[in-house]
Amino acid sequence: MALNANDRAIARFTMLGHALVHWFEMSIPIFLVVWRDSFDGSIALLGTVVAIGYALFGIGALPAGILADRFGPKRLVLLCFTGMGVAFLGIAASSSIYLIGAALVCWGIAASVYHPAGMALISTGASEQGTIFAYHGMAGNAGIALGPFAAATLLIFFDWHLVAALLALPALGAVIYGLSADFDTTAAVDTDVDAQDEEALTLPAFLTNSRHLLGSAFLVVFVLVAFEGLFYRGVLTFLPTILQGLPAMSGITLAAGLEGFSPGDYIFVGLLVVGMSGQYVGGKLTDRIPVERGLVAIFAILAALVLVFVPLSSGGIGVIIGLCVLLGFFLFAIQPFYQVAVAQYTPPETRGLSYGYTYLGEFGFGAASTSIGGFVLGSYSFGVFFAVLAAFALVGSGLAMLLVVGERRIGFIQRYETEPAD
Template sequence: MKRNDRTILGLTMLAHAMVHTYELSLPILIPVWLVEFGASKATLGVVLSLGYALFGIGALPGGVLSDSYGSRRLIVVCLLGMGGSFLLLSFAPTLPVIALALLLWGTAASVYHPSGLSLLSTGIEPDDQGSAFAYHGIAGNVGIAFGPLATTLLLLAFGWRTVVAVLAVPALVAAVVAFRTSIDETAAVETETRARDSSAERTTRTDGGLTSISDLLSASRSLFSGWFVAVFGVVMLSGLYYRGVLTFLPDLLSGLSLFAPIDVAGKSLEPARYLYAGLLTVGMVGQFAGGKLTDRVENTAAIAVAFGTLALIALVFVPAADAGLVPLLVVSFALGFWLFAVQPLYQATVAEFTPPDARGLSYGYTYLGVFGIGALGAAVAGYVLQYYSPTVLFLVLAGFATVASLLGVLLSLRAGSELV
């Protein structure tokens, strides 16, 4: 990689890890807040859900702002916002202030994915983009897997307010580093294209780009009039599968006799949590493998195969759990691998099916689909488990993955045609 590529990759990996570290540290704090504020689980659940909802919903305006003002600026704002919101959280005297801090966190964090992925797709040379997406995804998985662990360990030595304040520091330091970093955000765009669009781009970056709802609607119609609509379907179904399987998986695993709690020195250890963490850790390997696949095979064909595999995993998960420990471990780690392997595949596919000057907007829609609409997967899973059974849930998840696989086949058949 060139120096500019390495700098961009380092910046986005750092920010991506922090976004998911903060995202997964919040549930660890809920038991503490239940005691300190005397709130019900339902109330805290709603408060946390509001922050997570903005995390997804804000991706679309984040994409618009990325196209208008540049990705690096948005990443700086994201890091400052996350650090600032955690500082506010450390001083929160009441539950409403907790809610305000989480709303600010969700708003700040929401701009990262469209701006970070746009920066990777326009700043890093095409031959290195697949590996860049993979390393970027691995960094996110580091935050997912180890962020909650770091929060838990800090809570052993400090009060929650101190822990939250300590967690705020890395984001604030990273914001300063990002602000002082010099990069070429459009290095991957062909020279003649940059030259042709340079005047328009400079105007866009200084006047705010999409300055009205009509501009946004026009740009959106342009995106969805092409095959991006099928790509959006893939990412939306990916989000539904992701939230649907991960939200209640710890609870499902803990209900198995194989993972009954164990008393050690007067403390209850729950093996299901360790399997869950292991599954997320395996996701790092999946992210890397998925990124490498984008360099070697047609992305849309790989999407078809990957989601077909996820459908098969969903179909065999419950039988594997009934069959014993070894089959369950095999299918669980396969789930972790393929669940995260699809992410660099669809990220690269978004870049393939969208023009560079709308890349931020396209990734905004992408993560509106993944985290916004995809968040409904948790509600679907809860409803199905409440009124039906785990078997029915995994059948529903298999349905999501099957439709995504079919869309991958359709995109593969049209890969050689006009895309946008």
């Protein structure tokens, strides 16, 4: 089915936002090497500075969701664009690692706004949600790949201060485009949720809305997303290191000029690119199959892939590439399913808060996988690490199964209409 004009406008706006958030997010690690040389700081200090910005990226999602419900998602996304651009201009003007840290704090706060506001916009404004979630996810993967590529390429030719300023320019363009973008933010629901009264910002309102959400089926979705976040962050954080340590990689010789790169780096980038197709297919499938059953199946597939990764990786480079292709596809194919599930199990008037909780689980609680994975890899084998990831996925599959049977057997299961009202 072709998208209508309103859906196309929302798709363009949110695709731009999703790509831009990850453009900035994934370019930050590229600066770490030059910052270490410029400020003669320890990697621990630099890592802590970056970690604070990333932590706020997840933690800030919850208050951002409240603000999206109060002021409307479009205004929040425009503030996100502005804040991220200003933060990178602040990085460009920084003369110490502590000023960079302050700029990254600003970036984390601004970036945290996007996911709850952008998801809320799609869920209340778009009629073909599955298709738009697919395009939206593909755009995010494009930002994940292009951000570090652009940063690394520009750093070959220019000083890092100028590179940070150049990376901020797309945010300026996004603000200009967003101010002229015209779409109905409530076309998919029968209530006016574009902005609520001032009570939406009060503590009693937050507690009441949270109690209603977490006393419903959304609690299952929230915990499910947290386990997906644990799996997702664990894979993306440690897979490059694991790939470098596989015996099959030691016999590969790269072309002249590429000696500083590992073959595993290229395979990992390929995994991220394949993820674009996973986002698209997953989004389209949410319009065709129940999202609960899709979540059960994809979680189970992810568990199986990580369980067989170590034993099958001994089969050679071709098998490793095949495993990474499948892992990249399903790692990102699952995201449209839980994004649609949030819309189906929450009322429209608290959709921003709902996605705030969702991305607190995805990026906030999911970040614990970095510590868990580091401990497991430091104390045990790759096989144990992948077994832990499989356990995360199997818990997610079990929670999705609870949603499958819950409509018939559990009284608190309630779904909400996400199609346009007549």
